[in-house]
Amino acid sequence: MTFLFDNWKEYGYDDLLRALNISTTYYPYYKTTDVFSYFVNLINALASSKPLVLLDSDINPSEIDGLDESKVNVAEQIVPVSFKNMDEVVSVVQKSKSEITLFTSGTTGQPKKVVHSIATLTRAVRTGDRFKGQIWAYAYNPTHMAGLQVFFQAFENQNTLVNVFNKSREYVYEQIREKGITHISATPTFYRLLLPFEQAYESVIRVTLGGEKSDQHLYDSIIKIFPHAKINNVYASTEAGSLFAAKGDCFQIPEAIKDKFKVVEDELLIHKSLLGSSESFKFTDDYYHSGDLIEWVDEAQGLFHFKSRKNELINVGGYKVNPGEVEVAIQDIEGVRQAMVYGKANSILGNVLCADVVLEPGFELTELDIKKVLSSQLQDFKVPRRIKFVEEISLTRTGKMKRV
Amino acid sequence: MNTKVLEIINGIRAAKGLSPFDTVNADTRLREDLGFTSFDLAELTVKIEDEFDIDIFEDGLVNTVGEIFTKLEK
Numbered sequence: 001m002t003f004l005f006d007n008w009k010e011y012g013y014d015d016l017l018r019a020l021n022i023s024t025t026y027y028p029y030y031k032t033t034d035v036f037s038y039f040v041n042l043i044n045a046l047a048s049s050k051p052l053v054l055l056d057s058d059i060n061p062s063e064i065d066g067l068d069e070s071k072v073n074v075a076e077q078i079v080p081v082s083f084k085n086m087d088e089v090v091s092v093v094q095k096s097k098s099e100i101t102l103f104t105s106g107t108t109g110q111p112k113k114v115v116h117s118i119a120t121l122t123r124a125v126r127t128g129d130r131f132k133g134q135i136w137a138y139a140y141n142p143t144h145m146a147g148l149q150v151f152f153q154a155f156e157n158q159n160t161l162v163n164v165f166n167k168s169r170e171y172v173y174e175q176i177r178e179k180g181i182t183h184i185s186a187t188p189t190f191y192r193l194l195l196p197f198e199q200a201y202e203s204v205i206r207v208t209l210g211g212e213k214s215d216q217h218l219y220d221s222i223i224k225i226f227p228h229a230k231i232n233n234v235y236a237s238t239e240a241g242s243l244f245a246a247k248g249d250c251f252q253i254p255e256a257i258k259d260k261f262k263v264v265e266d267e268l269l270i271h272k273s274l275l276g277s278s279e280s281f282k283f284t285d286d287y288y289h290s291g292d293l294i295e296w297v298d299e300a301q302g303l304f305h306f307k308s309r310k311n312e313l314i315n316v317g318g319y320k321v322n323p324g325e326v327e328v329a330i331q332d333i334e335g336v337r338q339a340m341v342y343g344k345a346n347s348i349l350g351n352v353l354c355a356d357v358v359l360e361p362g363f364e365l366t367e368l369d370i371k372k373v374l375s376s377q378l379q380d381f382k383v384p385r386r387i388k389f390v391e392e393i394s395l396t397r398t399g400k401m402k403r404v
Numbered sequence: 405m406n407t408k409v410l411e412i413i414n415g416i417r418a419a420k421g422l423s424p425f426d427t428v429n430a431d432t433r434l435r436e437d438l439g440f441t442s443f444d445l446a447e448l449t450v451k452i453e454d455e456f457d458i459d460i461f462e463d464g465l466v467n468t469v470g471e472i473f474t475k476l477e478k
């Protein structure tokens with residue numbers, strides 16, 4: 001069984017087992033672009049219950065406060081073990097006492113440190129016979145929460161991972177076709193890069209979106225590209241791991257942890273028992289302010305919609321604009337592939353609302369065309385005052401859109 | 405320079421469903437004659453800044469097209 005396809009290399013679960021069994025050291029602070037080595041190191045740390053700090057391959061250690069650069073890529077001894085098979089590895093990893101440190105991606109500001117246990121990292125993992133034989137497109141940064149979620153889901157079921165993180169549209173499609181990918185979990189931005197629809201890929205049976213708000217236009221396109229796929233959403237954060245199951249186009253707070261949530265001024269508050277630990281967390285009566293603004297669909301059943309991120313609201317002349325709402329409106333216009341809305345500092349209004357727009361090939365739209373459509377749907381202050389047409393939109397390390 | 409500023413002004417007016425001007429002169433007032441709101445003025449500054457790299461409102465209010473030209477000529 002193949003464990004990982006990365007670039008043109010293939011690693012079997014037997015290769016992984018061999019690599020683990022010959023290891024006498026691991027790296028507590030490991031920075032690498034090699035995904036296989038990264039996973040071997042992760043499993044080594046977990047299996048020996050050693051602490052591990054996950055560093056992005058492209059990070060400059062000086063970007064992180066309090067990180068001693070001299071520790072990066074310095075090996076430490078571990079007690080060698082001899083695993084008989086992968087089932088044994090999985091069961092040892094599940095009982096790990098390791099503290100795993102992650103950093104928030106920080107679409108704004110300094111990355112923050114969050115410490116997790118195997119329990120919070122694998123809360124959403126499902127195992128069993130019906131999860132066997134899946135082939136996953138690995139579309140997230142492996143050092144971040146979403147990447148870990150997909151890794152553990154695949155690893156604990158001994159599924160195959162096909163690395164497509166930060167790869168081109170052509171490469172992604174080629175891998176889906178060649179490897180017969182069945183499952184994709186990625187940000188809406190990743191799926192937008194796959195547009196426009198050219199042909200259907202029938203091997204994909206499950207498509208998961210996470211990380212940002214998505215829109216109907218995108219769902220419709222995904223259904224065309226992956227006609228056999230069931231689409232669902234996931235809510236996960238660096239702070240809490242995976243929390244909610246999607247129910248239709250809503251999320252549902254599971255009955256068992258219902259008392260661990262509160263909603264104050266539309267903001268979702270999460271009880272500290274569900275979180276990793278971090279010095280940067282601030283609690284009000286043991287509840288953490290998630291910064292996610294939600295809207296109840298059915299409060300008694302715990303059903304809700306996400307509206308936006310609290311700190312993402314842009315103040316334009318005293319009006320608060322939710323950039324996600326405007327992005328959805330722009331993306332619904334025919335000929336638009338992707339849009340990003342942001343505020344530009346301005347001496348008159350505080351911020352002027354701006355949008356970068358990527359068009360579908362062969363479409364021509366002007367700034368005025370877009371403004372006219374938006375004016376018929378949105379209040380005046382929500383219509384971007386400067387619309388730039390760009391080739392692509394820059395992304396953060398986790399593949400989310402970077403707001404300027 | 406003048407044609408570029410006129411083009412920006414007419415672009416803002418077009419989005420509001422107002423007819424374009426053939427010319428503007430130094431005495432043309434931004435609010436009264438062009439019908440610009442503070443949102444329109446903000447758009448004007450951003451677009452002039454894109455084009456000329458100058459924030460015309462940086463040190464206080466500008467009332468006429470002539471005052472814009474003066475700032476751009478500096």
